[in-house]
Amino acid sequence: MAKTDPSASTAAQPARTTKPNRFRKEWTHLKKNRELLMLALPGILYKLVIAYIPMVGLILAFKYFRYDEGIFGSKWVGFDNFEFLFKAQDAFRIIRNTLGYNFVYIMLGTAAALLLALLLNEVHGRLIKIYQTAMFLPYFISFVLVGYIANAFLDHNAGYLNTMLGWFGLEPHKWYLETTPWIFILPIVSLWKSIGFSTLVYYAGITGISTEYYEAARLDGATRVQMMWRITLPLLKPLVIILFILGLGNIFRGDFGLHYFVPNNVGPNYPTTDIIDTYIYRALTKLGDINSAAAVGFLQSVVGLVTVLTANFIVRRVDKDSALF
Amino acid sequence: MPLSKGFNPMNACINVFMTVLCLLIALPFVLVVIISLTSENSLVQNGYQFIPEEWSLEAYRIVFEKPDPLVRGYLVTAFITVVGTVASLLLTAMTAYPISRMDFRYNRPITFYIFFTMLFNGGLVPFYILMTQYLDLKNSLLALIIPGLLSPFNIMIMKGFLDKIGKEIIESAKVDGAKELRIFFSIILPLSTPALATLGLFISFGYWNEWYNALLFMDNDKYIPLQLLLVRILSQIEFLANSPLAEVADKLAYANFPTLSVRMAMAILAGGPMLVIFPFFQKYFVKGITVGSLKG
Numbered sequence: 056m057a058k059t060d061p062s063a064s065t066a067a068q069p070a071r072t073t074k075p076n077r078f079r080k081e082w083t084h085l086k087k088n089r090e091l092l093m094l095a096l097p098g099i100l101y102k103l104v105i106a107y108i109p110m111v112g113l114i115l116a117f118k119y120f121r122y123d124e125g126i127f128g129s130k131w132v133g134f135d136n137f138e139f140l141f142k143a144q145d146a147f148r149i150i151r152n153t154l155g156y157n158f159v160y161i162m163l164g165t166a167a168a169l170l171l172a173l174l175l176n177e178v179h180g181r182l183i184k185i186y187q188t189a190m191f192l193p194y195f196i197s198f199v200l201v202g203y204i205a206n207a208f209l210d211h212n213a214g215y216l217n218t219m220l221g222w223f224g225l226e227p228h229k230w231y232l233e234t235t236p237w238i239f240i241l242p243i244v245s246l247w248k249s250i251g252f253s254t255l256v257y258y259a260g261i262t263g264i265s266t267e268y269y270e271a272a273r274l275d276g277a278t279r280v281q282m283m284w285r286i287t288l289p290l291l292k293p294l295v296i297i298l299f300i301l302g303l304g305n306i307f308r309g310d311f312g313l314h315y316f317v318p319n320n321v322g323p324n325y326p327t328t329d330i331i332d333t334y335i336y337r338a339l340t341k342l343g344d345i346n347s348a349a350a351v352g353f354l355q356s357v358v359g360l361v362t363v364l365t366a367n368f369i370v371r372r373v374d375k376d377s378a379l380f
Numbered sequence: 381m382p383l384s385k386g387f388n389p390m391n392a393c394i395n396v397f398m399t400v401l402c403l404l405i406a407l408p409f410v411l412v413v414i415i416s417l418t419s420e421n422s423l424v425q426n427g428y429q430f431i432p433e434e435w436s437l438e439a440y441r442i443v444f445e446k447p448d449p450l451v452r453g454y455l456v457t458a459f460i461t462v463v464g465t466v467a468s469l470l471l472t473a474m475t476a477y478p479i480s481r482m483d484f485r486y487n488r489p490i491t492f493y494i495f496f497t498m499l500f501n502g503g504l505v506p507f508y509i510l511m512t513q514y515l516d517l518k519n520s521l522l523a524l525i526i527p528g529l530l531s532p533f534n535i536m537i538m539k540g541f542l543d544k545i546g547k548e549i550i551e552s553a554k555v556d557g558a559k560e561l562r563i564f565f566s567i568i569l570p571l572s573t574p575a576l577a578t579l580g581l582f583i584s585f586g587y588w589n590e591w592y593n594a595l596l597f598m599d600n601d602k603y604i605p606l607q608l609l610l611v612r613i614l615s616q617i618e619f620l621a622n623s624p625l626a627e628v629a630d631k632l633a634y635a636n637f638p639t640l641s642v643r644m645a646m647a648i649l650a651g652g653p654m655l656v657i658f659p660f661f662q663k664y665f666v667k668g669i670t671v672g673s674l675k676g
Contacts, residue, residue: 088485090560091478095490098475101530104515105507106497112506126509171401174394182395187666188659189402192409195658196651197589199610203647204408206614207415213427213640215411247405255666279390311592319614335504340596345505352503360500380495 116353120345136350145334146351153309153330160245160310161302164253167246169295172257173283190251198248198312205244205317231319234327241328244317245310260294261287293374300373304366307359311336331355409655416440416645423640439641443649450649453606456521460605461587464525468583469576471530476538477564481550498532511597523597524605528586534579541575542568578664585665588654606650613643 085092111126116136118129140146171190175183193201208216209230217227230236268286277285309330318328320337331351338348371378407430415428419436426433443450475494479487501507517523545568553563569576591607598608658665 084485091481091484092486094474094560094564095478095486098471098530098535099490099493101471102494102497104510105527105530106501109502109506109510110500112502112509115505115509120509122513125513126506171398174398177391177394178398179391182398186398186402188662189406191659191662191665192406192655194665195585195655197591197607199591199607199614200647200651202614203610203644203651204412207408207411207428207644210428210640213423215428218427218429247408250405259666316611316614332504336596339505339508345509349505352505356501356503363499 113349113353113356115345115349118346118349120349136346140347140350143347145329145347148326149329149331149334149351150354152327153332154306156241156245156314156330157302157306157309159242160249161299161306163242163246164249165295165299165302167250168253168257169291171250171254172261173287175254175258176261176287177279177283187251187255190254192251193248194252198316201244201248201313202316202319205240206319209240231321232323234324237318237324237327241313241317245313248313256298257291257294260291264290296373297370300366300370304363305359307331307355307362309333412644413648416641416648418641420639420641428640436641439639439645440649442639442642443645449604449609450606450646453604453609453650456603457588457605457607460521460524460590461584464528464587465580465584467525468529468534469580472534472538472579472583473569473572473576474564475530476535476542477568479535480539480542494535495532508596518597519600519602520597521603524590524593524603525587527593528583528590534583537579537582538572538575541572545571578667581661581664585658610647610650613646 115126115129117131117133118126119132119135120126120129124130175186178186196204206214208214211217211227211229211231214230216230220227228236230240264287268290269282272282272286309332311330311332314328314330314333315336318324320333332355335348335352335355338344338351367378367380411428411430414430414432415423416439417435417437418429418432419434419438422429422433422436478484479491479494481487511523511527512518517526549567549571550563553567558567589607590605591611594605594608595611598604604612
């Protein structure tokens with residue numbers, strides 16, 4: 056069966072668009088495209104069940120959920136869940152932590168990755184590979200294992216951090232039971248885990264810059280530092296801005312693995328480690344407080360969509376080709 | 381790019397800085413390995429050290445004495461990785477191919493339909509209720525496989541590759557009377573082997589390191605993948621630190637199984653092999669990263 060190109064057939068039939076006609080035309084199109092549609096169908100159904108049906112479940116934020124009554128049978132309660140949520144101190148705390156930490160991760164990550172990419176670009180030959188591999192190692196392990204490694208440093212009795220404090224005659228800390236240290240520990244771990252990845256992104260951007268610029272600059276007697284400032288950085292600027300803005304767009308999505316396994320999910324450090332994602336997980340699976348979890352989840356999904364759309368809008372303004380859509 | 385050869389103070393500084401940095405990044409791994417090789421006595425007396433007083437293979441001996449949980453963990457993880465990767469590759473290719481065909485009438489709406497899920501989702505609560513109440517997947521191996529089957533990110537990479545396949549091949553197959561399904565399975569898939577290999581690597585990496593769904597949906601002892609096994613061992617530390625009797629409990633921890641060195645030995649046996657294997661494929665990860673970060 057030789058199929059004709061559907062776009063060609065659309066062109067062949069000029070706009071006779073009375074209603075039943077259009078309906079029939081669409082049906083012919085459907086028949087012509089049915090095989091490709093069949094191929095896409097499993098994926099479409101999959102997303103329907105796994106992604107779209109749960110979106111309907113967002114209405115749970117306005118219901119009092121009971122397992123025996125199901126999503127649709129449960130009673131509507133208006134904004135009660137939100138009221139309850141914001142009466143407790145938790146809501147303020149987890150939103151502050153999520154936004155605060157993500158902002159720090161983005162700032163630190165961007166600055167460090169940019170710096171390292173620039174340095175890496177000044178290195179010759181084989182060494183680059185070795186540096187890359189070393190920086191990339193943490194990328195390959197799960198956050199569960201990161202939790203173990205963090206524990207090697209933070210264990211109250213045997214941890215290496217306390218050993219190091221001992222060298223200076225300082226008192227050992229009970230890190231997992233304290234709050235302040237986490238403001239520093241979490242960004243350090245985040246940076247350690249992600250630096251290889253983000254450095255490579257910028258490094259790839261740099262190697263994509265045409266060598267002609269550098270050759271011309273060298274002929275004019277430019278130094279390497281000058282080339283870095285006047286060529287590499289300006290040409291890298293769009294990429295930096297785009298990744299930065301996209302990072303901000305995702306600022307409501309916390310890093311569950313980092314905030315769950317590294318502080319080891321220990322109550323006393325929640326004030327400075329608990330984020331929206333860990334809170335929802337705990338409310339849902341440990342405390343059985345589905346209503347608060349649903350309310351926060353609703354906020355996260357909706358506000359998250361708004362921030363991503365805003366970020367994309369700004370990226371479009373900066374550089375149209377780099378926008379997601 | 382820089383061509384200057386010979387000794388250069390700036391180069392030397394950069395290399396010293398990078399070397400120190402890389403050592404700092406790699407040392408935590410070394411510490412964990414050394415802890416697992418330290419005798420329990422040394423650990424209790426001196427804490428964790430890079431150069432322990434007394435080396436010992438005791439921790440590994442203890443783990444291998446009762447290897448059941450570890451072996452089971454490897455079997456479960458290997459199973460979900462293999463099944464998940466194969467199913468995911470097929471589903472990804474089947475979804476990416478139609479939307480890569482410019483002459484497919486529904487390519488734009490379907491593309492939007494798939495990628496919209498990257499921007500907006502129902503969040504954990506509805507997903508959890510769907511999986512446990514409606515699909516009844518609590519404690520099922522499928523709960524570890526299904527959620528990761530089809531990621532828009534992978535579709536994007538696959539589509540990027542398919543876009544480069546010449547349309548003439550498809551056209552001439554059609555002229556010869558081949559149906560779309562046949563074109564896909566006997567022409568497109570074989571041609572996509574390089575892309576499928578790279579994607580397969582990402583996907584298997586994802587399944588191997590998967591812990592989130594295991595944490596959510598597995599609460600009995602039947603199927604415990606490696607990562608969840610590690611979570612459970614780690615949470616014993618949580619229990620001890622959380623206890624109101626933390627002081628006493630901390631001391632007890634040394635007397636109880638699993639001991640400090642055994643804990644780290646488990647972490648190494650469960651996580652180590654992949655840490656040795658994955659870096660060999662670093663090249664492909666880098667490729668995927670650059671594709672992904674520039675468009676997505």
